[in-house]
Amino acid sequence: MKFVTEYRDAELVQATLREIRRTVTRPWVIMEICGGQTHAIVRHGIDLLLPPEIELVHGPGCPVCVTPLEQIDRALAIAARPDVIFTSYGDMLRVPGSDRDLFAVRAAGGDVRVVYSPLDAVKIAQANPDKEVVFFAIGFETTAPANAMSVVQARALGVTNFSVLGSHVCVPPAMHAILGSPHNRVQGFLAAGHVCAIMGYWEYPPIAEQYGVPMAVTGFEPLDVVQGVLETVRLLEAGRAEVVNPYSRAVTFEGNIPAQRVIEQVFEVRDRQWRGIGLIPASGWGLRREFADFDAEQRFDVGGIRPAESPLCIAGQILQGLKKPHDCTAFGTLCTPETPLGATMVSSEGACAAYYKYGRHLDGIALDEITVN
Numbered sequence: 589m590k591f592v593t594e595y596r597d598a599e600l601v602q603a604t605l606r607e608i609r610r611t612v613t614r615p616w617v618i619m620e621i622c623g624g625q626t627h628a629i630v631r632h633g634i635d636l637l638l639p640p641e642i643e644l645v646h647g648p649g650c651p652v653c654v655t656p657l658e659q660i661d662r663a664l665a666i667a668a669r670p671d672v673i674f675t676s677y678g679d680m681l682r683v684p685g686s687d688r689d690l691f692a693v694r695a696a697g698g699d700v701r702v703v704y705s706p707l708d709a710v711k712i713a714q715a716n717p718d719k720e721v722v723f724f725a726i727g728f729e730t731t732a733p734a735n736a737m738s739v740v741q742a743r744a745l746g747v748t749n750f751s752v753l754g755s756h757v758c759v760p761p762a763m764h765a766i767l768g769s770p771h772n773r774v775q776g777f778l779a780a781g782h783v784c785a786i787m788g789y790w791e792y793p794p795i796a797e798q799y800g801v802p803m804a805v806t807g808f809e810p811l812d813v814v815q816g817v818l819e820t821v822r823l824l825e826a827g828r829a830e831v832v833n834p835y836s837r838a839v840t841f842e843g844n845i846p847a848q849r850v851i852e853q854v855f856e857v858r859d860r861q862w863r864g865i866g867l868i869p870a871s872g873w874g875l876r877r878e879f880a881d882f883d884a885e886q887r888f889d890v891g892g893i894r895p896a897e898s899p900l901c902i903a904g905q906i907l908q909g910l911k912k913p914h915d916c917t918a919f920g921t922l923c924t925p926e927t928p929l930g931a932t933m934v935s936s937e938g939a940c941a942a943y944y945k946y947g948r949h950l951d952g953i954a955l956d957e958i959t960v961n
């Protein structure tokens with residue numbers, strides 16, 4: 589398949605790894621922002637194939653992982669109402685709230701449906717005028733355009749029984765929070781290619797310059813990832829805090845302007861809570877006042893929920909690059925995909941789930957058993 593097969597070419601990956609080995613002269617910590625990239629890295633063992641000077645740490649770019657527990661509890665409370673059809677992407681159904689998940693609500697009789705697009709939720713609302721239809725609108729810049737469009741379409745169609753429970757967050761404020769922390773370890777970033785496909789990467793050069801941290805816009809295939817690492821290492825070794833775009837087959841500097849326009853039309857910048865991290869100022873989006881009648885939090889009285897996290901879970905530190913999943917005492921024992929204690933284990937993009945799925949909780953992964961030609 590064009591644009592996929594050649595980016596899975598083992599010889600090209602090995603050649604790029606050799607170039608990284610020739611380039612690196614000292615230790616560097618590089619963060620991949622996106623959970624999809626975390627899974628690609630762990631699945632293909634890229635972190636184990638890199639020279640020991642390079643440490644990859646895993647960032648907060650998994651939307652399920654950073655959705656606050658109180659927002660999941662709000663979703664559960666709304667979904668349990670008999671007058672509601674609650675719609676969501678499938679990976680939110682298994683994310684545990686304080687005492688249950690959306691699957692449990694469905695098992696107890698709640699009308700919880702998986703949709704592949706928020707526009708499908710609008711159609712469900714049209715077909716069920718006697719019900720309130722709520723879409724769980726979580727995610728980063730990638731899902732925001734479709735979620736915004738669902739509100740625009742619902743208004744255009746006169747659909748008044750549709751609303752969204754929103755939890756939108758944005759990458760650049762998270763970068764500021766990580767880099768501005770006194771505990772920060774990150775020296776370079778792999779910027780998430782799909783986010784940049786929507787937003788461009790014009791927001792990143794000022795961040796790179798402010799903190800002296802280079803970035804490479806990076807895709808999701810193995811060759812994309814090692815190319816992103818190579819470009820970041822080249823900039824680090826040269827002392828250049830710049831942003832480069834080796835993922836130019838999908839990303840332009842400006843991004844997708846119509847998508848950015850519909851986001852701006854529907855959403856305004858808000859402070860947002862990030863699960864495990866806390867409040868990051870101006871780090872997300874909420875519906876503008878002129879679309880407030882589509883806001884599920886205003887339509888349903890669920891504002892006062894304040895749940896507590898598992899005291900064992902260190903997902904917040906993992907999402908800031910301070911710890912790895914196997915640093916958690918519960919990893920692979922008390923916390924598994926069947927019994928998740930935190931969202932980074934249950935989410936299909938979570939770092940803990942990636943480490944578990946690809947056997948990092950098992951003995952026997954020895955770095956010296958892996959050779960690079």
Ligand code: SF4
Pocket residue numbers: 900901902903906913916917918919920923924928929930931932933934940
């Ligand atoms: S292994 Fe489980 S408890 Fe530990 S950090 Fe990951 S999600 Fe949290």
